[in-house]
Structures are given as structure tokens and as C-alpha cells.
Amino acid sequence: MLPRKVLCTLYLGCTLLLLTGCWDRVEINQRGFVVGVAIDKPEGDNGKNQYKGTYQMIVPGGLKQSSGSTTGQGNSMNPHAGQAYFNISTTENSMPAVAARIAGRTSRSPYFEHLRIIIISSDVAKNKANLPNVLDFFLRNSEMRRGVQILIADGKASDVLGIYPNNESTPIDYISSIAKNNQKTNFMLPESRIGDVHEYLIKNESFVLQTIKKEDGGVTLNGSALFDGTTKQLLGFLTGEETQGLNFITQRVKGGIIESHIDDQVVGFKVERSNRKFYVQQTSPGHMKFTIKIIVEGTLDKSITNIDPSEGKTVEALEKSLQDKLASTTNKTIKKLQHSYKKDALGLGPYLFQNHYKMWKPIAENWDNGENLFSQAEVDVQTKVIIRRIGNIFESTKEQ
Incomplete structure (x- = not known):
């Protein structure tokens, strides 16, 4: 009978034969x-x-x-x-x-x-x-x-x-x-x-x-x-504007600008934070009423001639102008998806699935197919814009 050390050596030698190494190696060049x-x-x-x-x-x-x-x-x-x-x-x-x-x-x-x-x-x-x-x-x-x-x-x-x-x-x-x-x-x-x-x-x-x-x-x-x-x-x-509205609804906004008008002048608002919440009410077995609340915070990014943005009433007017613009943009996106394409890229279906499954299960097959209940849903957008800062200067031009 062979010594134990010899058997171990032979065993290890046979094991090495089973190792293939880098069989699929390809040189970098x-x-x-x-x-x-x-x-x-x-x-x-x-x-x-x-x-x-x-x-x-x-x-x-x-x-x-x-x-x-x-x-x-x-x-x-x-x-x-x-x-x-x-x-x-x-x-x-x-x-x-x-x-x-x-x-x-x-x-x-x-x-x-x-x-x-x-x-x-x-x-x-x-x-x-x-x-x-x-x-x-x-x-x-x-x-x-x-x-x-x-x-x-x-x-x-x-x-x-x-x-x-x-x-x-x-x-x-x-x-x-x-x-x-x-x-x-x-x-x-x-x-x-x-x-x-x-x-x-x-x-x-x-x-x-x-x-x-x-x-x-x-x-x-x-x-x-x-x-x-x-x-x-x-x-x-x-379009870019419709995608902007979609980004706010789906919480994909990382920054960017919102532009609106006040006194025939362009207002530039730099987005720093954005939050969105969904709320739903089932008014009948096949009809849903959604409320989308969007809150945006940021900085005034463009001064306005003859307007002092540090005044409280002026800030409120600016915020109202930006809120109306954001609501208009998001509603345009919703209308395009509900009536032109009839497809839910807003995330309303997934929201129902994750948060209201009992409500979702009976209508799942007919949400954006079949009866297309998505296109019949009522969607109300509520926007709130908060101007946290007005920039480093009040005006960039001076009347002579």
C-alpha cells in the first residue's frame, strides 16, 4: 500500500488536471x-x-x-x-x-x-x-x-x-x-x-x-x-414642455427652470426642490378622481425691471404666476396622455396597485386597455411654488 503522503500528492496532481484556467481569455489588444x-x-x-x-x-x-x-x-x-x-x-x-x-x-x-x-x-x-x-x-x-x-x-x-x-x-x-x-x-x-x-x-x-x-x-x-x-x-x-410637466408629476425633477410672465416680462425660477403627492377617490366602480399636489421650492433666477422682488405682495404675485404656469404645463401633459394616446405614463396605475390594491384589482385589465378607464379618470392638479431666495441683486438695469 502506498504511503499516505504519496496518495495525497497523486490526488492533488489529478485535481490540477481538472482546472481549466482562463479558458476564455482574450488579450486586450x-x-x-x-x-x-x-x-x-x-x-x-x-x-x-x-x-x-x-x-x-x-x-x-x-x-x-x-x-x-x-x-x-x-x-x-x-x-x-x-x-x-x-x-x-x-x-x-x-x-x-x-x-x-x-x-x-x-x-x-x-x-x-x-x-x-x-x-x-x-x-x-x-x-x-x-x-x-x-x-x-x-x-x-x-x-x-x-x-x-x-x-x-x-x-x-x-x-x-x-x-x-x-x-x-x-x-x-x-x-x-x-x-x-x-x-x-x-x-x-x-x-x-x-x-x-x-x-x-x-x-x-x-x-x-x-x-x-x-x-x-x-x-x-x-x-x-x-x-x-x-x-x-x-x-x-x-415635446420638451410636455416632458417637463411629466417630470413634475412623476417626481423626476432634479433642477432646471420654470418660466412665466408678469407685467409682460419673463420670470425665471430656478427649481431646487420638488415634491409630489397623489390622492384618489373612487366616485363609482369604474371612475376615479385623482388629486395631484405639487410643491416646488427654489430661487428667482431673473430680475424684473421696475419690480422690487423683496416686497411681500410682489413675491406673492410672482409665486402665483409660476403656479399657474406649472399647472398649465402639467395639465397639457395630462390631456395629451389621456386623450391623444390614452396611455398612463403618469404612474397613476402603479400608485393604485401599490397603495389601493382592492380598488385597483377590478379595473386593472381595463385601465389603459379595453374600456380605458384611465382616459375617463378625473385628474386635478394643485400647484404651490415657494420662492426661498430672490438672488443677489434686486435689479440689473436702472432707469435714467
């Missing part, structure tokens, strides 16, 4: 880092429901050169010296096939660990179930992160990846920086991340996503894209 993906419907699709995928891939050596010095236009396989990125496109029947085809056209296989933004064109998103079909590939991919941002393009998605990246190395850096500016403007939504979109798709609730549009050589992210929670298709777009 062999990876093609994809930072942005644009998905369009190809021209002349003829009902085939194919996808045109455009990848924005990083050229590591180009990042060492001056930032944003080149435009990276087109699908060039041989980017110019110093270019930080290039775009490459192909058309296939599915997103996995797009990735496979692009892998056969580049020297470095696509790697999605650093993917930051997926842009889906309105032509793709408006077709039934296209959104979940497109995102399925990225949700299942083990390289993918749940924080990847989703944008809906008002127009061609690939055009957005071809813009000149002002002050940035790549268009994706430029777009990502703009998308984080919701603390300065309430005319756009906060970032729509793929993990959040996945939850929307599972819950079957109508929802909105951040939208993007190529404009004047750059892009704008004002407005939002509305999706049907049942069919998962794009229904249309909300």
Missing part, C-alpha cells in the same frame, strides 16, 4: 471595444423586418491624440491616424447575427464590456415587439452591464453616431455628457438605463424613454418617447 450601438430599419426592407446595426468602436491609439480632432464619419475600416473611433454598419435578421457579421469584418472582435449607449430609431421602435427583440441580445450578453443607456432616436439612429463630438473624443462621450444634464434642465428625462427598461417590459406598464434628435450639427435630448406597455411599441413623442 485583440478586443474591439464597442462604446455605442445604433439600430435602424434598413432602406428597402420590404417587410423583412431586418436590422441595420451600427457599432461605434474605439481606436485606443487615437485616444492619445487631441480629443475630438476628427469626426469619425462613415463606416471606414481604416480610420485616419489619430482618430479615436470609427463606425461600422451591417444589416442582418437579428442582433446576434449583426454582431457575428461585424466580427467577420473587423480585425478585433466586438467586445461589449464598455458599451455605454444603445440608440434605437423610431422606425424600429414603432413596430410591435421590436424593442424587446432588440434588447434581448444585450440583456442576455454576459459582457453587458445593466447601466447601459437606452435612447430613442427621432429619425435615423446611425446619423446620431456620425455627429461631430464637440469638446469630447467621441460622439458617445458627447451624448453621454448631455444626457446627465437633467440637473440643469427639466425638459428631458433622466437617463433611461437598460435595467430599468427591462423592468418596464416585464411589468406591462406604459412608459417613456429618453429621446435624441440630430439637430444643427449636434444633438438635442429634449422631449421623451412614449411606449405602449402591452404591445411594447412606440406610440409617439412628447
Whole structure:
């Protein structure tokens, strides 16, 4: 019989044979880092429901050169010296096939660990179930992160990846920086991340996503894209003002400005805090009356000629003007969702589900489908604006 130490050594040696090590290791200089993906419907699709995928891939050596010095236009396989990125496109029947085809056209296989933004064109998103079909590939991919941002393009998605990246190395850096500016403007939504979109798709609730549009050589992210929670298709777009109203109702406001008029002059109000509360009363089995109370606090951001904002009555008049403007904006959003689209992106259904389930259960199937009780609900908005500070000066001009 072999000694115990020898048996242990043989056992450990056999165990080592079972260790595979880094079986899937790929050297970093062999990876093609994809930072942005644009998905369009190809021209002349003829009902085939194919996808045109455009990848924005990083050229590591180009990042060492001056930032944003080149435009990276087109699908060039041989980017110019110093270019930080290039775009490459192909058309296939599915997103996995797009990735496979692009892998056969580049020297470095696509790697999605650093993917930051997926842009889906309105032509793709408006077709039934296209959104979940497109995102399925990225949700299942083990390289993918749940924080990847989703944008809906008002127009061609690939055009957005071809813009000149002002002050940035790549268009994706430029777009990502703009998308984080919701603390300065309430005319756009906060970032729509793929993990959040996945939850929307599972819950079957109508929802909105951040939208993007190529404009004047750059892009704008004002407005939002509305999706049907049942069919998962794009229904249309909300304007920047309508999105502002929606942000106040859904408590997504991080800052920004409210403008109103007093004595034919523009009043600028900088939002610092915002709070919203829902109240509901069931007046009949199929009819709901909602009260939405919105309280906003902030600072006067623009002086007004011949008006002293330090006077009590003046402050009250300013607050009343801002309250009326906020109420008008939110009511415009509610009217658009209730009567034009008949889809609840206000969060009233989820509020009933979470806080009044006995009231919600009998009407759930007919809320924004079937009898569409959402469009028949009464919604009253009550606003209150509090001016906490009037700024550092009373006036910026003086009459002679």
C-alpha cells in the first residue's frame, strides 16, 4: 500500500488536471471595444423586418491624440491616424447575427464590456415587439452591464453616431455628457438605463424613454418617447414642455427652470426642490378622481425691471404666476396622455396597485386597455411654488 503522503500528492496532481484556467481569455489588444450601438430599419426592407446595426468602436491609439480632432464619419475600416473611433454598419435578421457579421469584418472582435449607449430609431421602435427583440441580445450578453443607456432616436439612429463630438473624443462621450444634464434642465428625462427598461417590459406598464434628435450639427435630448406597455411599441413623442410637466408629476425633477410672465416680462425660477403627492377617490366602480399636489421650492433666477422682488405682495404675485404656469404645463401633459394616446405614463396605475390594491384589482385589465378607464379618470392638479431666495441683486438695469 502506498504511503499516505504519496496518495495525497497523486490526488492533488489529478485535481490540477481538472482546472481549466482562463479558458476564455482574450488579450486586450485583440478586443474591439464597442462604446455605442445604433439600430435602424434598413432602406428597402420590404417587410423583412431586418436590422441595420451600427457599432461605434474605439481606436485606443487615437485616444492619445487631441480629443475630438476628427469626426469619425462613415463606416471606414481604416480610420485616419489619430482618430479615436470609427463606425461600422451591417444589416442582418437579428442582433446576434449583426454582431457575428461585424466580427467577420473587423480585425478585433466586438467586445461589449464598455458599451455605454444603445440608440434605437423610431422606425424600429414603432413596430410591435421590436424593442424587446432588440434588447434581448444585450440583456442576455454576459459582457453587458445593466447601466447601459437606452435612447430613442427621432429619425435615423446611425446619423446620431456620425455627429461631430464637440469638446469630447467621441460622439458617445458627447451624448453621454448631455444626457446627465437633467440637473440643469427639466425638459428631458433622466437617463433611461437598460435595467430599468427591462423592468418596464416585464411589468406591462406604459412608459417613456429618453429621446435624441440630430439637430444643427449636434444633438438635442429634449422631449421623451412614449411606449405602449402591452404591445411594447412606440406610440409617439412628447415635446420638451410636455416632458417637463411629466417630470413634475412623476417626481423626476432634479433642477432646471420654470418660466412665466408678469407685467409682460419673463420670470425665471430656478427649481431646487420638488415634491409630489397623489390622492384618489373612487366616485363609482369604474371612475376615479385623482388629486395631484405639487410643491416646488427654489430661487428667482431673473430680475424684473421696475419690480422690487423683496416686497411681500410682489413675491406673492410672482409665486402665483409660476403656479399657474406649472399647472398649465402639467395639465397639457395630462390631456395629451389621456386623450391623444390614452396611455398612463403618469404612474397613476402603479400608485393604485401599490397603495389601493382592492380598488385597483377590478379595473386593472381595463385601465389603459379595453374600456380605458384611465382616459375617463378625473385628474386635478394643485400647484404651490415657494420662492426661498430672490438672488443677489434686486435689479440689473436702472432707469435714467
